[in-house]
Structure formats: structure tokens, C-alpha cells
Amino acid sequence: SVLCLLASISTWKRQPRWLLVGSTGQVNASDVIILEGILVFHDQRVRNLMDMKIFVDTDADIRLARRIRRDTVERGRDVSSVLDQYGRFVKPAFDDFVLPSKKYADVIIPRGGDNHVAIDLIVQHIRTKLGMHDLCKVFRNVFVVQSTFQIRGMHTLIRDRDITTPDFVFYSDRLIRLVVEHGLGHLPFTEKQIITPTGSVYTGVDFCKKLCGVSIVRSGESMENALRACCKGIKIGKILIHRVGDNGQQLIYHKLPMDIDERHVLLLDPVLGTGQFCLPLFLFIYLLALKLSDLGCASKSFAWHTL
Numbered sequence: 001s002v003l004c005l006l007a008s009i010s011t012w013k014r015q016p017r018w019l020l021v022g023s024t025g026q027v028n029a030s031d032v033i034i035l036e037g038i039l040v041f042h043d044q045r046v047r048n049l050m051d052m053k054i055f056v057d058t059d060a061d062i063r064l065a066r067r068i069r070r071d072t073v074e075r076g077r078d079v080s081s082v083l084d085q086y087g088r089f090v091k092p093a094f095d096d097f098v099l100p101s102k103k104y105a106d107v108i109i110p111r112g113g114d115n116h117v118a119i120d121l122i123v124q125h126i127r128t129k130l131g132m133h134d135l136c137k138v139f140r141n142v143f144v145v146q147s148t149f150q151i152r153g154m155h156t157l158i159r160d161r162d163i164t165t166p167d168f169v170f171y172s173d174r175l176i177r178l179v180v181e182h183g184l185g186h187l188p189f190t191e192k193q194i195i196t197p198t199g200s201v202y203t204g205v206d207f208c209k210k211l212c213g214v215s216i217v218r219s220g221e222s223m224e225n226a227l228r229a230c231c232k233g234i235k236i237g238k239i240l241i242h243r244v245g246d247n248g249q250q251l252i253y254h255k256l257p258m259d260i261d262e263r264h265v266l267l268l269d270p271v272l273g274t275g276q277f278c279l280p281l282f283l284f285i286y287l288l289a290l291k292l293s294d295l296g297c298a299s300k301s302f303a304w305h306t307l
Contacts, residue, residue: 031130038094041101051129054122055105058112060091145182151175176270177226184230187211187264212263214239214256214285216278220268227266235263239281260288 041047041055064086071077102108109118136142145151154171157163192206213227214220217240224236237256257263265285269278 032126038098039101041104042097047104052122052125053104053106055102055108056112057102057108057110062112143182143186145178151178172222173226176223177229180223180226180230180266183266184208208264210259210263211235211266212237212257212260213266213268214281215268216241216281217253219270222270223268227268236268239284241281254284256285256288260285 035046035050041053047053067086067090068079068082071082072079107118107122109115109122113119136144154175157171158168158175187208189205189208191203193201193203196202211231211234213224213231213234213236215224215236215238217238220238227234227236235257237260238254239256240253242252267278267281267285272278
């Protein structure tokens, strides 16, 4: 979900409160997200999140004609005031701030919406990306355990309809343990020097401090033992979400560590389909961490953009 500040184009003022965007009050994650704005390339952090950057290049006379038509029809202004504002503020600001960001674009489209060839090429590129089955090549923050003969062998066993319950539990626990260890490897580590029994200095790394797990009841509890085996004494919270229809979720129960805003959170869910079920959990934990921080907790190590 996305929280967005509502702004009025007619009054050039922002609304006094934060509102959930969309007619239904919520905007869920989508396969394609379009971020539009005249200064959208200004912040490097935003540029790094974009898979494709497009700059629509239109002639200055056409832009001015569109502005005159929009401001006179939709905003009730006269032509002279529009031209005065354009010459004093709009055109200089465009030349100083908007036009230089053109160098960051991957694709430059002349003539805007009239350039059907360029638009078709962009659509074909997006369709190609959506058709890729390897999500690691599409999303840079998705990591998958490398498939080996050992892992494929365990997958073969747990998918066999004739497997016994003890064998299914045993090999499932082995797979879960590998997933947990792989996930821990992506957490931050710090360099550390120790003295070996022979008296030499060894430079290694120290495990990340302040970890906690959040188990999605009921399936997430199957991953708790593997997490406890890898992280001795780790705190584990629980969240129970009840499905309402196809897209709705209702929070039934939650019990989380009081200092969750200071910890790196591992969300435990052994079965992942579309990911829609985890989205409200991310938002809930994030808002809870902000609330705890406002009450006087230490600085947050829980970062929403790293989820």
C-alpha cells in the first residue's frame, strides 16, 4: 500500500492530511508501476529504483499551447497571466532543472503521444520483462537459493505423493534450514578481529545484532525451529491474518517484540504465491516501528525501502 499526500491543481495547495490513494482506499503492489513527474529524475535514490527511465521531449511551442489551453479552461485564468508566468518562472525553471535531467533517461520520445513507434517499442520491452520467469533478473532485491542436486532431490521427495509423514517433515525441515541460512547471509555484518589459539590474528566478521523473527500463523511456525537453530535465543513474534474475500485481510492477533523498531525483522512464511498476503504485514510492522520510535525508542534500523 502507498500513502500519498493529496494536492489540488486548481488551488496549488496540499490537503492537510495524509490519505490512502485510490477509490478503494488502498493501492496494492502491481507488476508495472508508472512514476510520472517533471522532476522525477532529480533524486538519485528514485532513479536507482527505476527499471526504465523515459523522457518525453515535446516542442516548446506545443508545451506552451497546451499550458494556455489547460490554464484558461480548467483554472479560469486569462492568457496574459499565463504568458507572464510562463516567461518569468516556468520556462527558466524548465531550462535549469527539468531539461538537464534528460541525460538520465534510457529512452527519449520525441513528439510525445504521437510517436506510436516509440510507444510500441516500450510496450514490447515491458511485455518481455513481464514474461521472464527468472525473477532475480527482474527484481534486484529478490534472492533465490541456488538449485543443486541435493535441493532438487529433496524437492522430489517432498512432492512424492507416496512419501511418509516423518520423511516429509524431515526433508521439509532441511529445506527450511537452508532457506533460513541463505537469508541470514544477506543481513549486514561487521568486521571483527580475534586471536586464535596459536596466538595469530584472524580478521573475520561478526554476526548482525538485534534480530527478530515474525511468524505468520499458522504456516510460519514451521520455520521457527530452523531460525532458533541458526540464531540462539532469537526473539520471535507472531501475527495472525484472516483472509476476507480475494484481496481483503483482517488482523486478528499480533504479539511482537517491544523493541522491534531497533531490530532487523525476518518474516517467516514457507509458502509464497503472489505476495499479496505479506503486503499488509509489511505495512503493519513498519507503522508499528514508527509508533514505537515516536514513544522514545532508539533510532530505527528497520528500513521500509529494504524490505
